[in-house]
Amino acid sequence: MSVKHLQQKFDRAAQESLVAELREVVQAAPLYTPTMPRTGKPMSVRQTNCGAFGWLTDKEKGYRYEPVHPATGEPWPPIPDVLLKLWEEVADFPAPPEACLINYYDKGTKMGLHRDEDEETYDAPVVSVSLGDTAMFRIGGLTRKDPTRRIELESGDVVIFGGEDRLIYHGIDRIVAGSSDLLPKGGRINLTLRRVTPA
Ligand code: MD3
Ligand code: FE
Numbered sequence: 001m002s003v004k005h006l007q008q009k010f011d012r013a014a015q016e017s018l019v020a021e022l023r024e025v026v027q028a029a030p031l032y033t034p035t036m037p038r039t040g041k042p043m044s045v046r047q048t049n050c051g052a053f054g055w056l057t058d059k060e061k062g063y064r065y066e067p068v069h070p071a072t073g074e075p076w077p078p079i080p081d082v083l084l085k086l087w088e089e090v091a092d093f094p095a096p097p098e099a100c101l102i103n104y105y106d107k108g109t110k111m112g113l114h115r116d117e118d119e120e121t122y123d124a125p126v127v128s129v130s131l132g133d134t135a136m137f138r139i140g141g142l143t144r145k146d147p148t149r150r151i152e153l154e155s156g157d158v159v160i161f162g163g164e165d166r167l168i169y170h171g172i173d174r175i176v177a178g179s180s181d182l183l184p185k186g187g188r189i190n191l192t193l194r195r196v197t198p199a
Pocket of ligand 1: 101103111116126128135159161165166167168170171172190191192
C-alpha cells in the first residue's frame with residue numbers, strides 16, 4: 001500500500017493561515033459549479049484551482065486541464081508556498097506540483113467513486129489536504145469491483161496517494177456537518193496537489 005495518512009499534519013494555527021491564503025485565491029479565481037461531460041449535469045462540489053494548470057469539466061469539452069479560469073480567462077493564482085513546502089516534504093518526487101484543485105463541500109455534497117486519470121503522467125503522487133468538516137472518504141482498488149473501505153478525513157489531515165495506489169478508485173460518501181468550526185459557514189475544503197505533465 002502506498003496510501004500514507006498523516007493525521008493532524010497541520011495544527012489549528014496552520015489550518016487558519018492556510019484558509020486565509022485560500023480566501024485570497026478564491027477572490028482571484030472564484031469557485032464555480034463544474035458540469036459533467038455530455039450531460040451537463042452539475043456536480044454537487046464547487047471548485048477552483050491554483051497553479052500552472054487547473055482541472056476542469058464542462059458539458060462541451062469534458063474533463064481536462066487548462067491554464068486559465070473558465071469565467072475570468074485569467075491564469076490561476078500561484079500555489080501557496082506552504083503547499084509547495086508540504087509537497088517537497090512528503091511527495092518524494094523531484095519536481096514541484098503543477099496543479100492544485102480546490103474542492104468545496106457544503107453539507108450534502110458527495111463525490112462518486114472515480115479514478116484520477118486526466119493527467120499526462122502518473123509518476124508523481126497526489127497529495128491531499130483536508131480542512132473543515134470531517135469527510136467519510138471511500139477508498140477501493142484498481143478496479144471498480146475491488147472491495148472498498150472507509151477512512152475519516154479530518155481537518156488538518158494530509159494523505160499521499162502514490163506508487164501502485166495512484167490509480168485507485170476513491171470518492172466522498174458524505175460530509176459530517178458541524179464536525180469542525182474552522183470555516184465560519186461550515187463545510188469542507190479539500191486540496192489536491194498534482195503533476196500534470198512528465199517531470
Ligand atoms: C487517490 N477529491 O479531487 S481527496 C478529487 O476529498 C478527489 O475532495 C476528494 O477525489 C476530495 O479528484 C478526495 C483524496 C484523493 C485525491 C486524489 C486521489 C485520493 C486519491 C488520486 C489518486 C488516488
Ligand atoms: Fe479524485
